[in-house]
Amino acid sequence: MDNIAGHKSGLTWAVHLSVLFLVLLWIFPTVGLFVSSFRTSDQISSTGWWKALFPTEQNSVYRAPSASDQIEQGGVFVIEGNVFEGSATGDIAHWGVSSREIDAYAPGETADLGEDGRLTLNADGSFRLENTEAFTGSRGQRIFVTATTPPEFTLANYEFMLFDPRNSEGMTKAFFSTLTVTIPSTIIPILIAAFAAYALAWMEFPGRALLIACVVGLLVVPLQLALIPLLKFHNNIGIGKGYLGVWFAHTGFGLPLAIYLLRNYMAGLPRDIIENAKVDGATDFQIFVKIILPLSFPALASFAIFQFLWTWNDLLVAMVFLIDSSGETTVMTRQIVEMLGTRGGDWEILATAAFISMAVPILVFFAMQRYLVRGLLAGSVK
Template sequence: MSTIAGEKPALIWALRLSVVLLVGLWLFPTVGLFVSSFRSADQIATSGWWKALFPSEQNLTLRTAAPETQVAAGDLFVIEGQLFAAGESGEITAWGTSARDVAAFAAGTTTTLRKGGQLTVEADGSYRMTHDAPFEGRRGTRIFVTAVTPPSFSLDNYRTVLISGGATDNLAKAFFNTLTVTIPATIIPILIAAFAAYALAWMEFPGRALLVAAVVGLLVVPLQLALIPLLKVHNEIGIGKGYLGVWLAHTGFGLPMAIYLLRNYMVGLPRDIIENARVDGATDFQIFTRIILPLSFPAIASFAIFQFLWTWNDLLVSMVFLIDSTGETTVMTKQIVEMLGTRGGNWEILATSAFVSIAVPLAVFFAMQKYLVRGLLAGSVK
């Protein structure tokens, strides 16, 4: 038999094609973001990321050396040099000295400058300026060039974002602030939910069914409905805005899902193991710590993935429960939003910042994905 009874080959291929399509839709922008994070602003502006491995034509604004570098050669004053910076190269096809006509001259052409003197720009980027009088000024002459540049990648964007950036570019502090919010906000609800799930699954007490129904009901309550009342409670009890407040907020919003997921998994564990442990004299706490927790690791890891991804990518809760006017507690999502407002044209910085933001969730997801399906299917099959 080529197929299992009840399965249709057409449906199998449709499922496989759907999975491939979904994976492609996810990979396409992610790979583009990753490639763009290593490219310069000019490269991003002139060609798509899928052309990053091929030479591209760019319009560049370059400058000659400053007049202080001129030397006397007979009756002339000469400034010579290379327009491309060290480590860069390209083939200049056209150039100009005015923004109105950036392709006025072909490579190798000599022209007369407005302030006098002659300028020649070669295809390899070398130039020569001559004048019968000393060149004056503090900066070099601006030259607009059209050049075919080879593909190049660098870590300059990451240095700008993580090391040498200013108040709006430096994500290093926001990165650690986000870790400070995310790690406790993932661990605390797991600790509380594990005890609650065990009680709802294996301990007999009045009102247990009502508590399970209440947990299920809380799953559908939108968090936006509770933000302002919860903030008022925080202010009344003296917590206010800070890390403790955002930890408790994420814990409260994540507990219903955590309890529901862990309780369903624990209910499906073999009853004989628990009963044998009780016959041997084990207490509920010993059963919980030595039997239930090790067996429930897939469900715990599954919830940890969801909670970590949610808190890492959260913007709303952090804006409500964190004081970020001074930038001391600004998280990465807020930092990227500020960059979008102040530096909307610097796509290379935004691409790098966004990829830095998703790198940690991706690492967590791929490291623990083998537990995800087992945890989600908890309690579905007896």
């Protein structure tokens, strides 16, 4: 009775819930990085990104102006100011004049400082320190403040990353260097793998089964195992430490998966179409260009997504095959790593840089994701 029409089995609901969990697991870090890129450093250090839309309480210490800023009003010496310096705003929840009692007073109450006068702090952050005798000393009174600050978002992080001369030049070069590495490293293996996949799927020749087995075996070869031998080979033939070397490296590492996916997809195409084309006198090249490639677009797009994401986010291959002390060929992943060394505490800047590097892969994925499942499932059923 569980499988009658109109009812879904428990396994179906389990699958749906599992997929939903995986989607949320992937989305949460991305959303968190996006939200953090619009927050200030104080907000990031005090609360998590999930609290960005809600007011938060922050503890801070403010030091009042020194005695040199006092003025005399009717025989009373006064120092005035506001604990919310600059453009900061908020509401005072409570305050104090000692680190042991930071919540001793409510907004609007007056603290008796003895010989140092009296201090009144209002809810808007304005304070008045007054005394019948002139203030002395070069250091002002400390005020421990607990304030409720409203949500605040800023574009200053993106302005610094994209337009500030101190940083924008490096990120701009890194962005175009990454494009220079990624686009050819995606197109070249697709072109080579498409020809190879057609030959393995539809052309009869000795050793075809052995070649297919070799392609499957290459899928499990660790990338790190081939780095040093491949780098030595590139140096011997004169293409190391440059774009050409890194293109060939990404092509070699991506070809096994590309050939495997495309071969499975092409082998599942209707045989009648190919046989009819041969009867009409079409050559293998004409069949490949005019029939196979248009029908194989979902598989081509599926691999293009994987290869683009891999090469765009790659750091290891770029560090090995694309070393440039001048910074002309530095990719974005390496640029962000260098920023970790110089701006390890500026989490808002690092979050902004990371999200900028993610923007292009996200656009590519959502533009071509409808072909992803169709390409991956190709050849799995008959």
